[in-house]
Amino acid sequence: MAQAQQAAERARRAAGRATQAAEDALGRAGVADRAVPGASATSQAFTQDVIAPQQQAVLEAEAAVRELAARPERNAEHLRELAELIDLRDELPHLERDKEAAEAA
Known part of the structure; x- marks a missing residue:
């Protein structure tokens, strides 16, 4: 009986x-909640x-990069146009002489 009481006490x-x-x-759990x-x-x-x-800064930077990437192509086109205008300007005195010669003839 004493052993049972001791066991019951241990269980309690x-x-x-x-x-x-x-x-x-x-x-x-309450603290976590x-x-x-x-x-x-x-x-x-x-x-x-x-x-x-x-994220907004990245989007703006990407847009700026796209703009900068397009510039060399536009600049190259402008340079081609400028070269053509320079060639025409260089040709102008010859064309004016030919015009004067044609008018004189």
């Missing part, structure tokens, strides 16, 4: 420790305040 103490552990776990909204708000604020502006 173990049950008490298990109950305390369960209460502690519930307390930690309360922390989630704050962490979520912090994450959203970080996304809005840091990531979104960086």
Whole structure:
């Protein structure tokens, strides 16, 4: 009988420790539940305040790169047009002489 009482006492103490552990776990779960909204708000604020502006900066930089990449082609076309105009300008005195000669004839 004494052994049964001792076993029952040990079981009660173990049950008490298990109950305390369960209460502690519930307390930690409550703390975690309360922390989630704050962490979520912090994450959203970080996304809005840091990531979104960086994404916008990247989009603007990409647009600038596309613009700069198109410039050499446009510049090359302008240079071709300029070369053609220079050739025509160089030819102009000859054409004027030919015109004068044709008018004189």
